[in-house]
Amino acid sequence: MLIACPYCGPRDLSEFTYQGDANRTRPNPMSNDQSAWNAYVYERVNPAGDHREFWQHSGGCRAHLAVIRSTLTHEIKSVAFAREAAK
Amino acid sequence: MVEIVSPLEPAYRRGAHGNRDGGSRITLSETQPGSIVQLAAWPGREDAMRAVVKTVTGLALDGAPGAGAVDESSAAFGFAPGRWLVVDQAEGAGQTFREKVSADLGTVCDLSHGRTAIAVEGEKAERLLSKFYALDFSLAAFPVASAKSTAHHDVFTLIQRTGADRFDLYVYRSFARSFWHLLCASAEEFGYTVE
């Protein structure tokens, strides 16, 4: 699998680390809503199809990337810096 | 000043090694720069940081990812979004940059002790590095002066191409000796000289 890092260009999967589901939103840190925290920490969508996920280019520029990948074909539909996507 | 001791010292055997049939088609050396400094700019301040690099070293960097520049005594290149490595044969560049880089521009991190600089040179340089890194080292894909961040398993490496047949590698100091052994063993088939 190749991931096209926006900084480094297309790189081999071996340079990347999967950093989890990117569909979650972290609750307000002051919130004590246990169900919201529970959802954030434990619940995952696990689709058969397109999935938004974080990958870190840990063996490269170390930026986290927000990637949309098909879990059925491994096809990568889009890649962006997570910093920009998070804003 | 107290000398910076190389982590390669006991493993650094000057001279010609390996298969001598075709002479040495690889030259390996530790370049021992006096300063290796990381500059990191806040988002939006990248141009200003590149201007500081120009002022201090005279090296002009363009804004493209991995863009770099080299002269006789120094080198600079981008290796991550908003991050550059500046390398100088003289010591003290870290202090110079700390004075020039204000808190609203970015940060300076001195890595002069923490990174080991190894030059790989020769007609088989591309082939040798292809044994470790999943990168296309051809001149078209990796032009002179440009740089890439990559890793060989756990050995994180910054690579700048400093000539058609030459690459300068920056590896973590603690890994350097182990990596050097691998580099030498892998160069044996080509014949290599340690300078």
Place this chain on the structure above:
Amino acid sequence: MSPRRAHNGGRIDRSTTLRFTFDGTAMTGHAGDTLASALLANGISVVGRSFKYHRPRGVFSAGIEEPNALVTVIKGKLREPNIPATQVELYDGLAVESQNRFPSLSLDIGAANGLAGNLFAAGFYYKTFMGPVAGPLKGTRFWMLCEHFIRRAAGLGRAGHEPDTDRYEKMYGFCDLLVVGSGPAGLTAARRAAAEGKRVFLAEQEPEFGGTLRWKSAAIDGRPAADWVAATLAELRALPNVTLLPRTTVWGYYDDNALGALDRVADHKAHAAIGEPRQRHWTIRAKDVVLATGAFERPIVFPGNDRPGIMLAAAAARYAAEYGVLPGERIAVFANNDSAYESALALKDAGAEIAAIIDVRAGVSVAARELAREAGGELLLGYAVTSTSGARRLREIEVQAFADGKVKEGATRAFAVDCLAVSGGWSPAIHLASQAGHAPQWDEALQAFLPPAPTQSWTGAGAFTGAFSTSAALGDDLAVNEPEIEYEPAPVFEIRPTAKKTGKAFVDLQHDVTASDIRLAHREGFQSVEHLKRYTTLGMATDQGKSSNVPGLAIMAAARGLPILEVGTTRFRPPFSAVSLGALAADRHAHFKPERLTPMHDWHVARGARMYAAGLWYRPMIYGTGGETVEQAYVREAKAVRASVGIVDVSTLGKIAVQGPDAAEFLDRVYTNMFSTLPVDKARYGLMLREEGIAFDDGTTWRLGEHDFLMTTTTANAGKVMQHLEYYLDCVWPDLRVHVTSVTDEWAGAAVAGPNARHVLEACVEGTGVDHDALPFMGIVRGEIAGAPVMICRLSFSGELAYEVYCGAGHGQHVWDALMNAGQAFDIVPYGLEALGTLRIEKGHVTGAEIDGRTSPRDLYLDWMLSKKKPYIGSAMVDREGLVASDRVRLVGVIALDDRPLQGGAHIVERLGEEPRGSIGHITGFCFSPALGKYIALALVKGGKARHGQRAFVSDPVRNRYGPVEIVSHHFFDPEGSRMHG
């Protein structure tokens, strides 16, 4: 000249004689031979014994599909089993052994299995050795007992026990076009792309390029095919944009056109050249791929079809034409298609006598008839081979009339032959395409699976596409002179004589799967191809069914009364052929494994330290002096620290520069305690949790400036903590202006600990005071030691008055030497990890053994570190019901009451039984405590503090260690910390 070697012809070099041994017998061959061709030339008919029935088997093919002739190659002490003799290039001094025979190839006791015939049908072992439903050998236990003996009887070669001393390496390749296979189609594709200036890789699994053109008689543009190959190769070799990869098998086709290939660099040599690996593993990224992998000839299944001397027709022709070896003197050909007629002629041209050509078809093409006439021998159309005989080599075949897919009742005819060349049609080698494509397509005319529609960027060429002729492979540019034969075979896969013949008809020669095994699978309901494969093991041998797959499916289709199209085929998975584990491990293997060394590493080794691998780091475990045990050494070292002063290398601690205007705010969010209130030049112990409230890592963080912190982590978690921080900065709080950088390698660290620690520093530090006023607990000062800049923080892990001295890594040894010099007056002792562990256990400090990914801060009595004033990672979930439950395991101390050592992982129980039933916890860290004079341990025990003072037992059945213990506070030594505060 050996008995079967022709006097001329072929591509071997008769002027070079190579010596080799087969089962210890000395033989010779020539340069250009494979082991298989050399064995045939030496008249060897039996090369191995079969897997299950121990039947004698000979060479069956001439290529990678070989199911029978597997050998063990021996180099020095190393043994490499299960290598097809067809893939072993002959070199002077080659030594090989045959396999699966006892005591010898000619006399094999296990051959009695063959007499027991039907007993060993598919599924036999599983059915027979199923255990009783109850009792000590119930169910699978009985199977596991029997399996040991069964595995010895049924099997392949024996691997050696010596470590593999060969060198392997990896290589990454990038190209515009990868051409797989160098027959006429592959060479043409490579040549075209090269002329367009593309970067081309041409991979050929055999030693020489050219494929079938090396032995086929076709003429290209009026000259011999081999000349055209030589000219084309010369052209390609001269181009800088072409990389030729002989002996390179492309074995896997992965996402984004990444292909795995194994380059057998030096397997064909007695010794690799200097620096040359034995094998090189390529990962090739190709923009496009041309699959020109050719096709495999198929056998026909008939009784007695496994006798030595029976082989694939094209293979027989290849031995004759390429190696100048006659596989027999009097040869019969048995076919369902025209291609075998070409083979017959090639054998005749090499000097063999063709006794008969037997074809199941009633009529054949004009071209085939012409070939048959030239080859000589009787042409028997509408006939089939129904029986064979001969003990160690084929002696005779019997044929019977055959029509409408059936053997006709009636007279048999016998032919005395020593070789039978069989052709059951051709199967394109679609393995890689199947990995990178949809389901293969069954072609009714060719009776073969054709390549599927691609899911990746490849195109096919030549026989791979089902275009089997040389002219089709070369395209229209070249004039090819070859017989115009028809490749469509008759749809005949198996010959079933009507008479009660006893001979077994083999489908999968390597796994001894017969046609009746497939019908048995059908009767027992294992009818889908996936079930068939697993029940009978059809196609699961080392050859992966390259020749047996289609006949097997055809027999199942016939049993089910379905067309092959509907039965389908299993999907091919990588690897296409065997890949050595050494090549896959390559640079992670043996001494190429990366290791991390501290700046003082050589000093430790020179001082006799026993080094301990902590992750990739090497750290001193103890410094051994003359004959001390490990325990004696660490006790001596730990005592010295408590008595006077010791020094330990702490350079491996993870160090992260946390810089920027929001650095303090960021640390407040990642640590449970407050860092924004930390003054410059002070350090603080910090604890990090994961989001779910579980403890993650701990360490001290030093504030070096308003915007500048140096975080330390545990050695083991350095990478994980770095990634954790980067994740939050990139994905959760992108607005914070903070940069994190790994500076672990920038700093060398030495901890100087003990009542005399300050005196040591006073003797060597310049430019700053180190007394309690200048350097209070958790204070930081900067100065110099022997001219090198240092940063000193007064903090303690040992519970003694202690300082961590940091300097640039390149000055590490220099500063260490100066500290050792200054410490001489105080009998300073270097100490290792064992003593460090002892000191921390005595103090009850936690490490990774307690912060084990399951414990919460409360479990470790670190709840005093949980700030109530601010949220932090984990704050919302740390008070969850489950994490505050009263039955959680919590940190305690344990003292052995029987004065015997305790060990990590041992259970703590309330009552002593035979097994650790009712475990209330386990030991995490243990030592002999010189301060207490007892064996002590830290443990995680249900109830924690509430059990202080209670008696319990250690129960460790694995190491047979049982005994009474007392549960106490984990602060064994100096709980008030008076020593640390000096």
